[in-house]
Amino acid sequence: MLELTEEQQRMYQGERGPGVQQAMTILVKYGNAYDAERMIRVDSTHTPPAFNHEFLSQILTGVSEVRTLSSLHMTRICCTRWADAVGVVPEVAESACKVHNENLDLFRKAGFLETFTCVPFLTENTLRPGMVFSWSESSAIVAGNSIFGARGNRDSAPIALSSAITGFTPEMLLHKPENRHAELLAQVEGLDVTGLTDADLGAMGFYIGTQAGDKTVAVTGFRSPLTYEELKYLMTPMAVSGAVALCHVVGVTPEAPTVEAALGSQRPTDTIKIGQSELKQAYDSLNTAKSDEVDTVLFGCPHATITEIQKIAQLLAGKKVKTGTRFWLLTADEIYALAKRSGYVDMINNAGGLVITDTCISDRFYGLYGLKEDLGVVATSSGKAAAYHTRATQVHYGSTEMCVAAALSGRWREQQ
Incomplete structure (x- = not known):
């Protein structure tokens, strides 16, 4: 059973407010399920904004400020400024954005950073070796542990949110050196x-x-x-x-x-x-397309870096994407600003592509929810995106150069 400090007990017993109590109760149950012995301070959290609004309202009741650096994951494309450009059904956007904006108001009041990205460490939520994090995004978790040497588990969204509210997480699994x-x-x-x-x-x-x-x-x-x-x-x-x-x-x-x-x-x-x-x-396993047709070319899963955007812009310089072929590149808003200033966004847009921020191209229910048309046959250089899209459509998987060439011709060529 978890042993709580005096401050953690006060949270658990409701002395710090009902929202904090609910969050600590969730963490205690989580820790007990894994036989954790104590709570530890968490240095960073990252959580999606798409919670049930009633639940979010309850757990943030009385929470004036989160107790650690906390950022927000991507949102649905229908709730972004790109909704019209990618062809979202207006009625879907209106309904989804109502809940999104209500949730966002609660997150803002509590001090969450509106990063809307799957790569928080490339914006403001950075990690150092030994730091403890609670992020509910699979690719960010493996990067945080592996590349940065920080310590975090495959936490769910409610766990990351609860850690943001309390500033604690149960010490278990990959937090401990012997389990790494x-x-x-x-x-x-x-x-x-x-x-x-x-x-x-x-x-x-x-x-x-x-x-x-x-x-x-x-x-x-x-x-x-x-x-x-x-x-x-x-x-x-x-x-x-x-x-x-x-x-x-x-x-x-x-x-x-x-x-x-x-x-x-x-x-x-x-x-x-x-x-x-x-x-x-x-x-x-990742190449499931039955013909050489390409309807949509997707980059940015996880969100593209400035180096990747530069490369793609240079590959497109002076060329045009085939009429009728979608070319979408996703990134974080902060990286978009740098790419725009550097001229890369204009190069991609002038070629017939679209650089998009704040959302996800890999999850058809969460990220791409509400599109008027199916994406058709997808081409991508992302193993993660390919793995997701093979569950719902046909996929061509290959290098960035192969994907750009496919966008220009509308056809997939195995040898580029």
Whole structure:
């Protein structure tokens, strides 16, 4: 059973208000379910704005200010300024935005940052090694643990919200150093790791996720540092094809200077090889289209960095997207502002594309809710987006260059 401090007891007993009491009650039940012994301070939270309004009103009753740095996840596209441009049914937008705006008013009063992104660490909600976070976004969780060396679990939205309100979270699972050692060792063999495309890295991550489940992973075989973008492509599909929350890349990520350090000087429970055969298996799973037609090209899952936007803008320079083909690139509003100032947004828009902020392209119920037309056959370089969209439509999966070429011709070519 959890042992609460005097201040935590006051929260639990309602002395800090009914909303704080409800939040602490949720956290106590959560901690007891995992046999946590105590609460710890949480340094950062990130939660979606799309809560049931009655629940949100109750849990924020009496909460004048959140007790830690807290940001908001993406919202539905029908609630953004891009709704008309992407073809949202007006009646759907009106209904959804009413609830969204009512919720947003509550979040503002409590001091949440309106980041509306899946990459909070690229806006104002940054992490450092050892910090404790509670984020309810799978790709951000694996990045927070792996790339930044912070400590967080695969928390749900109500848990992250409750941690924002109380400033605490139960100490358990990946908060503890002994639980952060890799259980599955993935060895990259027979591949030119210096020549891997973004899609190759995503396919590798997708395959690892299918084998790992919820195990902590260590990947060996990379001989040089990886950029944030490369790590993003590698890691984020693991949280979709599996439930990976921590991936050590040996020699690259903070807690894995060596294989021994990543494993905690213990033997892995499982060891797998990643070579050409495994990459092909992942590509076959993610490429489900029956013809070479392409109706929609999607980038920005997770939200695109300024480096990715620059690359795509340069690939489109002086060219035109095929008439009738959608070209959408999603990013955070702060990154959009920099891309606009740098001329990249205009380059993409002039080519017939659209740069969108504040929402999600991968979730057809949450992010793309309310569109007049189906997206049709989708092309993407995101392993995460491909994995989601294969559940609902046909997908072409390949590198950024292949996706841009498909947007220009309206057709998919396996060799670009």
